[in-house]
Amino acid sequence: MSHNLNDTNTLTDHAKAVADYLASDHWNGFLKDLEGDVWHSHIYADTCIHPDSLNTVIEAYFAKRGQPLLRRIDYLTPSATSKVAALHNLHPDGLPHFDLFFRFKAGCALAPMAPERAQDGRNILHWGKAVLDDFHQQFPFKIVGVKEEEEIRRYFKSRHWKDTLNMIMDPDIIHLHCNLVINFDPKILELLAREALAAQGWTIDKVVPNIFNVHGTYKGKLVFLGTHPERVYDIGWEFAPDTLIAPADKPWSRNDVPIGFDLCFTSEFDRLIASQDFVTLSDEEIQSIIRTFG
Structure with a gap:
């Protein structure tokens, strides 16, 4: 212009x-x-x-x-x-x-x-399709059968997932990463996360796969552009061949928030x-x- x-x-x-x-x-x-x-x-x-x-x-x-x-x-x-x-x-x-x-x-x-x-x-x-295709091809994602799907669905009833939903609605948390370790294609994670969100009445404009740098190492993430509630929240993922799905057990970007999450606070922005x-x-x-x- x-x-x-x-x-x-x-x-x-x-x-x-x-x-x-x-x-x-x-x-x-x-x-x-x-x-x-x-x-x-x-x-x-x-x-x-x-x-x-x-x-x-x-x-x-x-x-x-x-x-x-x-x-x-x-x-x-x-x-x-x-x-x-x-x-x-x-x-x-x-x-x-x-x-x-x-x-x-x-x-x-x-x-x-x-x-x-x-x-x-x-x-x-x-970041676009070429970048994400190149990132994903390095991982030997496991096949998800009936038993694996049941276990993934159980995650979306877990305390970690409920904590994720509560933090998304926290008025001082403007952005959140729910950090997971998985061994399957993140497209399946997206589909089952969409289902879990829809079950409680939440709606989404779209989900954008991406990557992000954590202290020099790139990890995957799914960016949820929520419609109702109008929030942007991410599910971050790290590949581990022997773990179907579990919350991350060590800090990623921040070591001053609960393990399994990265959080951005409105109060921190306001102070800056x-x-x-x-x-x-x-x-x-x-x-x-x-x-x-x-």
């Missing part, structure tokens, strides 16, 4: 920098990539603009493109000590969902984060934002940015 050049002369410095970024090659190249073999993406930026202001601008940006966001934007930070936060689960109509990770940088309204300060030395990452001098754009600044969207 290009600038409306007639409006750029009326922008404050902060507003102009935000508008310039949304017209930049970094942002527009990222959006173009989403039209390819992409199921989920991360993009990394530096900013001094408050996430509430960014949220409003981005909602308007995609509405102007004719791709309104299909879900609310969540706010999260990965841990209590992280300096990175995210506008989590941006889901424009017709595109895969993505996360905009940001780090506070004084005097920088919005700009690409230096790759070495982002993830895996890159400030844009994409409050600790930095983020700038809230005025209503007029936001409207001046929106007027530049061609």
Whole structure:
């Protein structure tokens, strides 16, 4: 999306920098990539603009493109000590969902984060079918027969699963990973998880298979984009040839939450934002940015 050049002369410095970024090659190249073999993406930026202001601008940006966001934007930070936060689960109509990770940088309204300060030395990452096929092919998944299916179904009546559901609804937990060890194709896990969720009346927009880095080792996950309740929650999985299904028995991403889970807390995000001098754009600044969207 290009600038409306007639409006750029009326922008404050902060507003102009935000508008310039949304017209930049970094942002527009990222959006173009989403039209390819992409199921989920991360993009990394530096900013001094408050996430509430960014949220409003981005909602308007995609509405102007004719791709309104299909879900609310969540706010999260990965841990209590992280300096990175995210506008989590941006889901424009017709595109895969993505996360905009940001780090506070004084005097920088919005700009690409230096790759070495982002993830895996890159400030844009994409995952799609080719990546997932390559990841899955390394595992000799076991065949699931009648007895195995019964045992998997028993997991979805377990205390660990009930704890998962309760944590999803915890008002301070904005995002959750339920961490499992399995030895069968995660597509079966998805099908039986869908069945368990449907049995209690929960509905889902879609489930997105993905991978994620845990201290240098990639693990699998299923990302559930819930409709009711409107929450995003993941089932993480690690392959172990002799374990049909069990909760993880050691910490994964975090060692300060119950074993078998990774959790993101709204209170941690709020503390991170409050600790930095983020700038809230005025209503007029936001409207001046929106007027530049061609």
